[in-house]
Amino acid sequence: MEERGDEVVFFDGRNAFEAKIGKFKDAVIPNTSTTRDFVGEIESGKYDHLKDKPVVTYCTGGIRCEILSSVMKKHGFNEVYQIEGGIARYGNKYGDDGLWQGSLYTFDARMAIDFTDKADVIGRCEKCESPTNKFHSCSEVSCYELILLCETCALIPKNLACFHVVKKGAKSELIG
Structure with a gap:
């Protein structure tokens, strides 16, 4: 290298x-x-x-x-x-x-x-752009997407719903 x-x-x-x-x-x-x-x-x-x-x-x-x-x-x-x-x-x-x-x-x-306690935080909150490395699971039952949110934005319930298009393979109890 x-x-x-x-x-x-x-x-x-x-x-x-x-x-x-x-x-x-x-x-x-x-x-x-x-x-x-x-x-x-x-x-x-x-x-x-x-x-x-x-x-x-x-x-x-x-x-x-x-x-x-x-x-x-x-x-x-x-x-x-x-x-x-x-x-x-x-x-x-x-x-x-x-x-x-x-x-x-x-x-x-x-x-x-993080490999050390001095690791840079390069991620940005999807709502406010604050530095974060925290992914959160979407609150929609049929969704498996992860949302990158800072701690403050993660406290707001509506931010935990990503509103992504539901993908193939939705849980069978939801189909019908």
């Missing part, structure tokens, strides 16, 4: 919402909601200008970026690398002294972790 300098491109292999609270400096953040979305994103050609640059894919633990790296190589990206062990291992090794900025989204009750 040090010998290649600015030429290296970090490419986020997570869902786009995860990058709202944490990412590598100057990373490319594709517009994805699922891992399957990466195929369409890469096939779209919008990242073709990166095909001859060294690209470092990353994800939380290393699994999703394995898939992304494979898709990129299949579509003609010449130099594709991964961060071994993902963001979690990188953060445990470098804390906030490396190229990581912000918090790491987690798929458990914590929803986010």
Whole structure:
């Protein structure tokens, strides 16, 4: 990385919402909601200008970026690398002294972790733009979206309803 300098491109292999609270400096953040979305994103050609640059894919633990790296190589990206062990291992090794900025989204009750107590808060509340790294579940029963809200805005019940379009796979007791 040090010998290649600015030429290296970090490419986020997570869902786009995860990058709202944490990412590598100057990373490319594709517009994805699922891992399957990466195929369409890469096939779209919008990242073709990166095909001859060294690209470092990353994800939380290393699994999703394995898939992304494979898709990129299949579509003609010449130099594709991964961060071994993902963001979690990188953060445990470098804390906030490396190229990581912000918090790491987690798929458990914590929803986010910081590698040190001096982590920058890069997320912005969807209602007031205040700094935050706190995701909240939408209050609509049929919705599984997460809303990025500061503590103050999260106290207002109407802010917890995201009003997203209900997606396929709604709970069966609600259909009929």
